[in-house]
Amino acid sequence: GAGVSQTPSNKVTEKGKYVELRCDPISGHTALYWYRQSLGQGPEFLIYFQGTGAADDSGLPNDRFFAVRPEGSVSTLKIQRTERGDSAVYLCASSLTQGAREQFFGPGTRLTVL
């Protein structure tokens, strides 16, 4: 596609449920990043993929969060046993290669945990 896409755009779930958020990067981009953005804050890094592997997952807040990118393209962020504090906008970005290259962001998924 022309840009980074994310689905769903909005997700409302109940506390304790499992959710999956999807990111489809720009075709050919090998690097993929997930961020979380709370109201009034800048995005906070969660995890970085180079190809299929998670090169840096140090931003994941705890073991309820997990992300995969099995074929080096689409990525899924998975959150188990959701908590109200997980409510935020989850942003995905991709860049052409590894290293500190220009990032292109998707529109985000707004997650609300009731």
Added chain:
Amino acid sequence: KQEVTQIPAALSVPEGENLVLNCSFTDSAIYNLQWFRQDPGKGLTSLLLIQSSQREQTSGRLNASLDKSSGRSTLYIAASQPGDSATYLCAVPTFTGNQFYFGTGTSLTVIP
């Protein structure tokens, strides 16, 4: 850990005014710095990427400058328009590019 600060947090100006947004960072060993625009409820749109070897970068009415030694970048917007109203964020990567650190943004309102 890199810390990025943006001042002011909010800015309101009349249409046509020139303005400057500030971004400061604590670790000057950066590879580049990127400025983004975020409209309410939307993702981030890349405005300018300025490499560490550059002092400034221009795109239309936007000009970004970078002073690595002092840990500062500015985004200059000329002849502001109501359509420029948005939140502006700056971000710096670690040298490996594994992580990017964002400021909290400056919320700009341009009054017609």
